[in-house]
Amino acid sequence: MTQGRPLLNRRLAGFGTTIFAEMSALAVRTGSLNLGQGFPDTDGPDEIREAAVRALRDGRGNQYPPGPGVPELRTAIADHQLRRYGLTHDPDTEVLVTAGATEAIAAAMLALLEPGDEVIALEPYYDSYAACIAMAGGTRVPVTLRPDRDTGTFRLDLGELRAAVTPRTRLILLNTPHNPTGTVLTREELAAVATLACERDLLVVTDEVYEHLVFEGEHIPLASFPGMRERTVSISSAGKTFSFTGWKVGWVTASAPLVSAVRTAKQYLTYVSAGPFQYAIAEALRLPDSYFENFRSDLRRKRDLLGDGLRAAGFEVYRPRGTYFITTDITPFGEKDAYAFCRALPERCGVVAIPNSVFYDDPDAGRSQVRFTFCKKDDVLREAVDRLRGLAS
Numbered sequence: 001m002t003q004g005r006p007l008l009n010r011r012l013a014g015f016g017t018t019i020f021a022e023m024s025a026l027a028v029r030t031g032s033l034n035l036g037q038g039f040p041d042t043d044g045p046d047e048i049r050e051a052a053v054r055a056l057r058d059g060r061g062n063q064y065p066p067g068p069g070v071p072e073l074r075t076a077i078a079d080h081q082l083r084r085y086g087l088t089h090d091p092d093t094e095v096l097v098t099a100g101a102t103e104a105i106a107a108a109m110l111a112l113l114e115p116g117d118e119v120i121a122l123e124p125y126y127d128s129y130a131a132c133i134a135m136a137g138g139t140r141v142p143v144t145l146r147p148d149r150d151t152g153t154f155r156l157d158l159g160e161l162r163a164a165v166t167p168r169t170r171l172i173l174l175n176t177p178h179n180p181t182g183t184v185l186t187r188e189e190l191a192a193v194a195t196l197a198c199e200r201d202l203l204v205v206t207d208e209v210y211e212h213l214v215f216e217g218e219h220i221p222l223a224s225f226p227g228m229r230e231r232t233v234s235i236s237s238a239g240k241t242f243s244f245t246g247w248k249v250g251w252v253t254a255s256a257p258l259v260s261a262v263r264t265a266k267q268y269l270t271y272v273s274a275g276p277f278q279y280a281i282a283e284a285l286r287l288p289d290s291y292f293e294n295f296r297s298d299l300r301r302k303r304d305l306l307g308d309g310l311r312a313a314g315f316e317v318y319r320p321r322g323t324y325f326i327t328t329d330i331t332p333f334g335e336k337d338a339y340a341f342c343r344a345l346p347e348r349c350g351v352v353a354i355p356n357s358v359f360y361d362d363p364d365a366g367r368s369q370v371r372f373t374f375c376k377k378d379d380v381l382r383e384a385v386d387r388l389r390g391l392a393s
């Protein structure tokens, strides 16, 4: 306290340490297997790592890169959007490189919101959404994805989404493939979101960092729907796709006026970042299709390995169609409180997981949900499952 008031401003009151930092620290402290924070325990392709070393040695990116990102990367991003999704973007005016998707989300909120604007986000939501909306003075309006026990997946209720829009709604912050539930919105669901955004004249910010991690169905960018190109800020990142989460290379693609708005905020956050890594990611985006296919099939196999193991250990398991996370329910163990469960799990069996309950405004909706990641070596997943089997006894 100084001057009789708390040091942390009121917008950030209640935002303590992120759950990922808390649980990773717990894993280190207890020597547990960390199936909590989503980072792979194997680095991405050697040739991409070497491309970064080459850039460092050749003096490419060791000084401030251009504000919007190096031209090689902006062109590679535009080519990727065209090749994969048929979306055209001018690399000079419609692409912006950011310090991971995290900065892109923050810059988009700071650029596009006025205090009091409402932002609809799918709940459970990625933790930075709540903080960024708050920092921008916006108001979060969650729409809850509900577990559907028949299909073993989470579903978006389009009626609830529609009902959440008010005259104060400025934008929808849409994450698909969705962390933590693994939901991949279908073409029909996305079409309905697009229709709603056009009808109510809303912006949409899409978080597509798991675009290459879809095991069932397909990833379709919302920007490709009629009327959406001009009102969508599409965000993605290299971290998950290429298994270099520490490089923090992300990007925005959107119309020139939207990119210009987001860039205005971004330039006063980091200005620029990750110089040499930008060159390496430009090469990564041009890897042959076989890279993306192998990556996906490897992770699909890991999903099944962990999913089967968790089920055998006694968890109720929801089937992720995308991402590298599995949401489970701990009710079969007679447990109700995911946070307490996750804090005790290292002591009980040497495994760390993430309580989904912290990603909800509605304290009851996710109280008994626990998330595990499967972006780990097979041996680690097998060992974790073995240890978790002890829970039932």
Ligand code: PMP
Binding pocket: 099, 100, 101, 102, 103, 126, 175, 179, 207, 209, 236, 237, 238, 239, 240, 245, 248, 249, 250
């Ligand atoms: N959005 C979602 C849904 C995520 O899971 C993550 C974590 N990778 C991010 C954004 C942040 O991505 P980055 O590491 O590129 O900042």
Ligand code: GLN
Binding pocket: 018, 020, 021, 036, 037, 038, 039, 179
């Ligand atoms: N996206 C990662 C996850 O959901 C964590 C990133 C972070 O620690 N901020 O596990």
